[in-house]
Amino acid sequence: MQKKISKRISLDDTDLAILALLQEDASISNAELSERLSLSLTPCWRRRKRMEEAGVIKGYQANLDRRMLGLDIMAFVHIRFSTHADHAPDAFEAVIAQLPEVLSCHKITGDADYVLQVLAEDLDSYSDFIEQVLRRQVGIASIQSSLALREVKASSRIAIPKSSKD
Structure with missing residues (x-):
């Protein structure tokens, strides 16, 4: 090992x-x-x-207001696979990594295998994403969505320690 x-x-x-x-x-x-x-x-x-x-600094970007860009829907999507024996999860990860609608994708523990953070213009475009993209992925047993009602905190900033001598 x-x-x-x-x-x-x-x-x-x-x-x-x-x-x-x-x-x-x-x-x-x-x-x-x-x-x-x-x-x-x-x-x-x-x-x-x-x-x-x-690689401590991975890149630089501007923080954009999604709503001002017409992206009013934020969804957290839990994906569960029927089996992990084949290459379906690997193929899923490769597809998800290329999708601009997906802000983040994490392989997680618990009832689901993955959780995605997805942005969409409206419910119709979100529904299209589910039907045209996610439901077409091989091996997915279930898709559960939770829509954000209000954004309480959104940040990509990491807490920087005050001193390295602790």
């Missing part, structure tokens, strides 16, 4: 401060970042580049 090797890298307080500032505003320039941290430009750039290359 192989032991899983952690991909973690050592991060000091300055690295953590960089990450916190980038989560707050990913469009911040290296010059402004270094100024806010009282760090010279080149070391600041090197730290940021090291964290990007190590």
Whole structure:
């Protein structure tokens, strides 16, 4: 049995401060970042580049308002497979990974095998997604949807530790 090797890298307080500032505003320039941290430009750039290359920083994106883009329906979809002996779950994952409607897909424990977070313009387009995409996937035994009535909190920000010396 192989032991899983952690991909973690050592991060000091300055690295953590960089990450916190980038989560707050990913469009911040290296010059402004270094100024806010009282760090010279080149070391600041090197730290940021090291964290990007190590995969700590996976990318940069703008946070969009889904409703202003006409995506009024958010659904959490629980998928259960009839069997795991064949390659149906693998094929399902490959299809789901390509779908722009699916914000996230997680393989989970419990009654379902997967939970998806799906956006749609309205109930008709969500119904089309269920019928034309999900119901056509081989091996699915059940699909259960829960529609979000109100978004209480939505964030992709990770809590950054205050100090790495705990």
